[in-house]
Amino acid sequence: MKIVVTGGGTGGHIYPALALIRTIKQQYPETEFIYIGTKNGLEADIVPRENIPFESIHITGFRRSLSFENVKTIFRFLKGVKDSKNIFKKVKPDIVIGTGGYVCGPVVYAAAKKKIPTIIHEQNSVPGLTNKFLSRYVDKVAVCFEEVKEFFPKNKVILTGNPRASEVMGERKPGVLKSLGLKEGIPTVLITGGSRGARPINDAVIKSLSGLSKRSYQVIYVTGQVHYDNVMEEAKLVGTLSNISIVPFIHEMQKVLSSVDVVVGRAGATSLAEITALGIPSILIPSPYVTNNHQEKNAETLVEHGAALMLLEKELSSKQFLDCLDSIMLNDEKRKTMGDCSRKLGMRDASNRLSDLMFQLVK
Numbered sequence: 001m002k003i004v005v006t007g008g009g010t011g012g013h014i015y016p017a018l019a020l021i022r023t024i025k026q027q028y029p030e031t032e033f034i035y036i037g038t039k040n041g042l043e044a045d046i047v048p049r050e051n052i053p054f055e056s057i058h059i060t061g062f063r064r065s066l067s068f069e070n071v072k073t074i075f076r077f078l079k080g081v082k083d084s085k086n087i088f089k090k091v092k093p094d095i096v097i098g099t100g101g102y103v104c105g106p107v108v109y110a111a112a113k114k115k116i117p118t119i120i121h122e123q124n125s126v127p128g129l130t131n132k133f134l135s136r137y138v139d140k141v142a143v144c145f146e147e148v149k150e151f152f153p154k155n156k157v158i159l160t161g162n163p164r165a166s167e168v169m170g171e172r173k174p175g176v177l178k179s180l181g182l183k184e185g186i187p188t189v190l191i192t193g194g195s196r197g198a199r200p201i202n203d204a205v206i207k208s209l210s211g212l213s214k215r216s217y218q219v220i221y222v223t224g225q226v227h228y229d230n231v232m233e234e235a236k237l238v239g240t241l242s243n244i245s246i247v248p249f250i251h252e253m254q255k256v257l258s259s260v261d262v263v264v265g266r267a268g269a270t271s272l273a274e275i276t277a278l279g280i281p282s283i284l285i286p287s288p289y290v291t292n293n294h295q296e297k298n299a300e301t302l303v304e305h306g307a308a309l310m311l312l313e314k315e316l317s318s319k320q321f322l323d324c325l326d327s328i329m330l331n332d333e334k335r336k337t338m339g340d341c342s343r344k345l346g347m348r349d350a351s352n353r354l355s356d357l358m359f360q361l362v363k
């Protein structure tokens, strides 16, 4: 069987696709995959590392305001459809699956027009523009939140969860904290700004570094690749940070996640699927720069169930950040209660649910 997978731009769309590919490869090693992305998205770096054949098309997103760029985007879309059809001619896929991001638009649309079975996977509690458009053409829409079902055709939508939730399970390995220069057996928080890092979170963490260095707990701080050098300049001025490990990006996030006690981060849907699968309590600082403020809605679901605390970026200060972090890191009972609430939200069988849906469609 040949499967075309497409999705990209940011990690939140790429890692669910990779998790699905790994699950199917384990079950059916003879399955062939081709990943279609763009050259500018994170997928161009992440996917070839996994030894998955990678093809690229050129596409950009629509601007919300009237702009000549949107006219160019329409032409790029049409060219992307043509290029995708050419790839399909060569590859002859049995099914095409899109996991979100602009690149899915022309690829999945072209597949639907060619009558190839199609699925889109929506990770968020509010759908993205591309998936809303594609839902008219595809065979099935796989979702991760009950409340997002109403945005899609009733006869197509099905709750599967996010395959990353399945993938992060069972990866607990000793030595991970040591490899990051930290100690085993001490409460540890992971601070991240999502797959690309987030400057406002970095600003708050930099201002808190001196305070964090005096805490009894330890910190893994992921800056985002492009922000790393600047953060390190600032960190050098603070002095010794023996309980803080600062890194630009983590490639084996599943191993790190299973070694930490609390996560501080944005409220990207794939990250939330991972932390709820593992039952990790979190402090969420939703990005206000995303479509329909969907990260705040993602975060609210966890807060309402007692699994997370939310801080709004516009109110974020170093004092508020440290107080909130201390309230969980220094309170074992609270960590445990929040962790239990988080675990209840996890959908750990998501990979199988999505691959079952796929095989039903191909049959």
Ligand SMILES: CC(=O)N[C@H]1[C@@H](OP(=O)(O)OP(=O)(O)OC[C@H]2O[C@@H](n3ccc(=O)[nH]c3=O)[C@H](O)[C@@H]2O)O[C@H](CO)[C@@H](O)[C@@H]1O
Pocket (backbone or CB within 6 Å): 010, 011, 012, 013, 015, 100, 123, 124, 164, 192, 193, 194, 195, 196, 222, 248, 249, 250, 251, 252, 253, 266, 267, 268, 269, 270, 271, 272, 274, 287, 290, 294, 295
């Ligand atoms: C700004 C933006 O548009 N963000 C969107 C994007 O976020 P983003 O790409 O940040 O997505 P998520 O936070 O959902 O997922 C990030 C993924 O990258 C991984 N990771 C992260 C950091 C790192 O160092 N190493 C690593 O492997 C995480 O484990 C996770 O698998 O996609 C999500 C899923 O559709 C959306 O909910 C977010 O709103």
